[in-house]
Amino acid sequence: MLRPADSRIRTKLYVAYAGAFLVIFLVAGGIIHAQVRDMLRRNIETELDRTTEALRTLVRSSVDVSIRNYMRAVAEKCLDEARSLHRQVRRGRLTEAEAKDRARRAFLSMTIGRTGRVYCLDSQGIMVVHHKRSLVGVDMSGMAFVREQIRRRQGYMTYEWKEPLEAETRPKAVYMTYFEPWDWIISASAYREEFGQLVNMEDFRQRFFELRSGESGYPFVLDYSGYLLLHPYLLGVHYNDYDSPGLRTTAERIVAERNGHFDYMWRNPGETALKKKVVYFKDIPELGWVVASSSYYEDFQKPLDTIGYVMLTALAVAVLLMIPVSFGIGALITRPIATLQESFSRAADGDFSVRMEQHSRDELGLMAGYFNAFMERLTAYSNDLENEIAHRRETERELIAMDRTKTMFLASASHELRTPLTSIIGFLHLMEKNFRTRFLPVLGPLDPVGRQARTFEKNLAVVRVEADRLGRLVNDLLDLSKIEAGRMEWRENILSVDLVLQRAGEASASLAEDRPGVRLVVEPLTEPMGILADADRVHQVLINLLSNAFKNTEAGSVTLSAVRTGAGATFSVRDTGRGISEDEREKIFDLFYQGRDENNRSTQVLGTGLGLSICRRIVAHYGSRLEVDSVVGEGSCFRFTIPFGEREL
Structure with a gap:
């Protein structure tokens, strides 16, 4: 037989509260009479506030639509006038100059509100019609809203405008139509503050009073x-x-x-x-x-008065009934919960051996069982986690040791290779020079040994080029090992950005000579700037980027520039080469990664895969990031920022 203690908590709550709720249901409003009164008033006021906001939104949108239609009608009327005059030109009744002159006079005679006017631009941004003659023929394409007009040519847009004698900008709206035969963007414009003078209230009167x-x-x-x-x-x-x-x-x-x-x-x-x-x-x-x-106020006062009479009558009865019921039900629930709280507290302190006794089969009894099962599993998880942590720590120590060994090996091997390799490269350059200046002139053009000598000269040049390439690889490995080991030496000085660009441009002149179809452009600075950096490291980054740009560009240009941005100078190298696909734009900065060549030009742009990774780490030393933007088939742009010095040059 089911004991009362084994009953569900919801059953216990139902039995305890059933009788009390039958009475409270009739007089429930009495306890919260004052609160309900304030709440209803707040609701009414909230509704009024929301209604007012909705009305403001309705008026704003209705005015905007009304003005947009009004300005559209003006712009389309001008377009119809232009079309009519153009038809007369085609029929020979007017010359095109006469037709355009009539169109100008007609457009300038139109006004929109107090100061609204009609003006026309061509697709190059040249002002062709304006009520201020000083603006006719002026190139306006330098203004952002004019560029947007040129791009869209038709439709409605807003922008900020300031008259020459005004201190602040004001919002302005324009509706555009495009007359293609004359390449005119016909624009009807007006200040938004004058919209109130142009609105017909009847357009939205009915909808307004519905709210x-x-x-x-x-x-x-x-x-x-x-x-x-x-x-x-x-x-x-x-x-x-x-x-x-x-x-x-x-x-x-x-x-x-x-x-x-x-x-x-x-x-x-x-x-x-x-x-x-x-x-x-x-x-x-x-x-x-x-x-x-x-x-x-009478809209919500009457129901409040009715509720108030009922709530006052029930107030005393509800208070008397709720106190003993609340204490009784609370005691039944809080005792088991207190035991559960104590068990959880011990478990939180690290005692995973704590368990609870099940005194009943209700929800609290089932909870005790779940708690015990949870603690069993938590104990197992804790043991597994401790083992896993110990294993991971051991693995981490091994990986750190391996990484340290790798770095030491790279540093040692690169250093040991660079000394003999420098000698080999020097002797190869000397051999090539002596062979060309001393041996070849001795051989006449008809000497049978001359052909073999020229073959030897070509082979010697190949060996010299590959030795140079091997030297660069060794230097890159040595720089990489120094950066990873934190032993790179940085000689920070105040540098003139103009001299940095000039030095990089001069050093890259030979790259341009090897690519006759590619032009090197070093953009001049608009203002002098000085940065605090290691001249050799900045030069190393720029030369690497310029070299990559020439390798990947068959025709067009490679541009080196620098501009002021925030607290530093932003350098950029742009090319018109093959570009980089989106999925490779981060991979190219990985060690030893070489980008895919969709046009099978790999033999022309082969590299070590270390340069960009080293460049990014050098740039990171200055708190910046080497980034790239690229479009496949159109070119790439690499850029980074170096902070200014304490005093600029």
């Missing part, structure tokens, strides 16, 4: 000067013309504050008594309007 709060509430719109633009009873009336001083005070406060809410007394037309209302209002600065939403 209301309560049964008797309604919205309205005032402008900053105090005229009612939208109101169910008063329209086009200034607050000075109201027949009530109190109403004038209300309107003056709304116009003065523009955003907020307050209570006031109001009497609708045809009524005799003043009634209390609340109004929420927000302004639309670009139009000079204030949108407001109001509602009478």
